[in-house]
Amino acid sequence: MSTQDETKKKTAANSGGLSRRNFLGATGAAAAVVTTEALSGRSAYANVPEAPIQTSPSMQPPLFPKEGPEYQPVVTLNSWTLPWRMKDGWKEFHLVAEPVVRELSPGMKGHLWGYNGQSPGPTLEAVEGDKVRIFVTNRLPEHTTIHWHGFILPNGMDGVGGLNQPQIKPGQTFVYEFVLTRSGTFMYHPHADEMVQMAMGMMGMFVVHPKDPSFMRVDRDFLFMLNAFDIVPGTYVPKINTMTDFNLWCWNSRVFPGIDHIVCRKDDRVRIRFGNLTMTNHPIHMHGYHFEVTCTDGGWTRPEARWPEVTVDCAVGQMRAFEFDAVNLGDWAIHCHKSHHTMNAMGHDVKTYIGVDKRDITRKIRTLVDGYMPMGTAGMADMGEMEMPLPDNTLPMMTGFGQFGPIEMGGMFSVVKVREGLDRNDYKDPGWYQHPPGTVSYEWKGESLAEAPRTEQAPSGVPTQIEVQAVKPTHGSGHSGH
């Protein structure tokens, strides 16, 4: 029992402290807005721009442009925008493909491949009409390329290894040069040993802002990548051959409760953008609002082509952006509506025990394992509360705590927090929503209610007495709890 208590305490501390820790970075840095000059000025006259790295998995403050057309920069959940420099009329970026260690959520790290210190790579931001020059250095043990997903560009810049260019060998640096003909939401990823390199986490987002700063203007512009890993509990490196049965469903290589909250100032116009480089579709559902999809793979949707929605499906290889006016205060869930995608690794091999009488087998197992507890006979909510002991480097399948108790989620889940009185570009966690009196669902404690009579019956047709023998294993039994 003591290990369970300890684990519960540890996890509670993690989820309690998590949001504060996540947003400390954003808070501190938001006060002093980062400029491109401050970050990349050091090598302003070198032939190749420096390739900054990011060591923190927390959301970094928006990177405001120092020159060129003005725009409202995006913030990328648990990620950052890559600084650039201007040289002879070209906007120059430097990406380094390399092995990285990425924290997927406090308590678990993945040994992945990514760019400039993180997976996914940094967000690239530029403006319609910009000439971009992107240096790509390969520090992986095998060759790679970058495909610029969704862009209209010269065929030789499209990045399909063998088809459009020779692959970039380890140690080489290649240059991509093209003009950004359209604004919108785009992605980048390798087109070389693609299955392996994407399963290892190599991908990133690329936002092109409209040349006219007033076109499709919003006050807050959030961004994340839908991606997935198959990391066996207790290990660190993703399985590279998994096709559909992934066990970590991520936004920007993070899972709940490690995903940054989406903090909005009341009455702000808010955009949420995402792209999907998993192997399945994700119906992204947001509570509390009707929104409209304003941007797809090919650019902005015309107003007459939009309709009010609460869920938008994002297929593999697609990008979507929706917008809403943040008029409804509260803590609103936002998540993928495939319920397996809001669970973490331990959830995927759990057997169904609903309706099974485990009293007899529990008695027998307790003669061997002190304090053994049967789970799952009335559903699995007890797992969200108990926080079972786990192998090293593994996350509970359903976890996280809110102001009313366990949230029982994992994977692709976060919270849209709409508050009054925030400053412009203040993204720090405002804490849980303080509900006005009389606006929270409550237990009925008045006179008992008239109910239709119900017959007592066995919850299922299966026989409740099954003969089981408990046998003591000859050596250590691995992890307990199932």
Ligand SMILES: [Cu+2]
């Ligand atoms: Cu999903």
